Amino acid sequence: MNALIRRGLKTLAAPGSHGIGIGAMKVAIAVIFLWIGALKFVPYEADSITPFVANSPVMSFFYEHPTEYKAHLTHEGELKPAERAWQTANNTYGFSTGLGALELVIGGLTLAGLVSRRAGLVGAGLAFATPFVTLSFLFTTPEAWVAALGDAQHGFPYLSGAGRLVLKDVAILAGAWLVLVDTARALLRDDKDLGETARLQPVTAAVIARKAA
Template sequence: MSVYEQSLRTLGRGDKLGTHLIRLSIAIVFIWIGLLKFVPYEADSITPMVAQSPFMSFFYKHPDQYKEHFTHEGELKPEQRAWQTANNTYGYSSGLGTVELVIAGLLLLNPVSRKAGLAGGVLAFFTPFVTLSFLVTTPEAWVPALGDAQHGFPYLSGMGRLILKDTMMSAGAVVAIADSARALLRERGAA
């Protein structure tokens, strides 16, 4: 067998490690972003998406007023923070962060509970669909018309590019779901 074939055989066995790495990386994203949801700057940054979402705007007391009170990352405006507090921006963000931490925990429980791992995978699969809906509901996901010829669809803003990356989260979750499902079948002797 040639070195090339040996290399291919070794690389061909990487799928098991890859599955664990995918699950771990999805959990890391949920942990990191979930913890940031407890910090005002992250809560402030998701305001346009939540305020304009037909599925989430009801969590805010005054979603139609967010533009008047929007702050940018790193910007401290005490009067805007007071409004965001009254708007339930921080309460909602903390709740969302808790959900994201639970999803991460379920994913990481996979070695000891395949059912928890499966539930985490399913939740990790569906969560990005909510996020991806912001491409339709949030004008800030697209480059604004400020004079340059490249604006609107298909020109994603920084927010839009961040949202689009969630497609990888869903794809990776499919791998985690399949791995947990196969393990559950093996445990039942049905594999």
């Protein structure tokens, strides 16, 4: 193996590189949750998740009229007062605000993991659990797949824009698991070190006492 390549591999394999990677993963997950969570307070983002929520067997009850959503969909950047009024009556914005608040909490806790392992453990756990819900949209949301409008490519495996947006959560799932495992190991190391320190303190005190005598 080339000496330069070997040196590069050793640098990448160093313990410090692992720490940088985990830290970067925490920041990346936090940015996704904080940014998208903040957007949930904006009407256009709330409108865009309507098909996912309306078709979800575990979320549709948050809406007042989930079966009527298709007639009231709008494009991003488009303002239709009548549809906006329907979305308000449907509790689209109320649900989106609650979801956004939850995502902000997850993002904040994950970011706090840079300085607090316990907070980070909770954040990583929630970040790991979230994709199980969002990825289920691939099975429950018709709009996640290219519609049969004449082209030969439609349905599975042809993801629509909405489906491609959901698929990214596979990376969040894997990344959150890595952060979760690393944080758990760090907490166990801390606990072990604390136990060792507590065990050694009486021994050290006895040694000092004997020397003093």
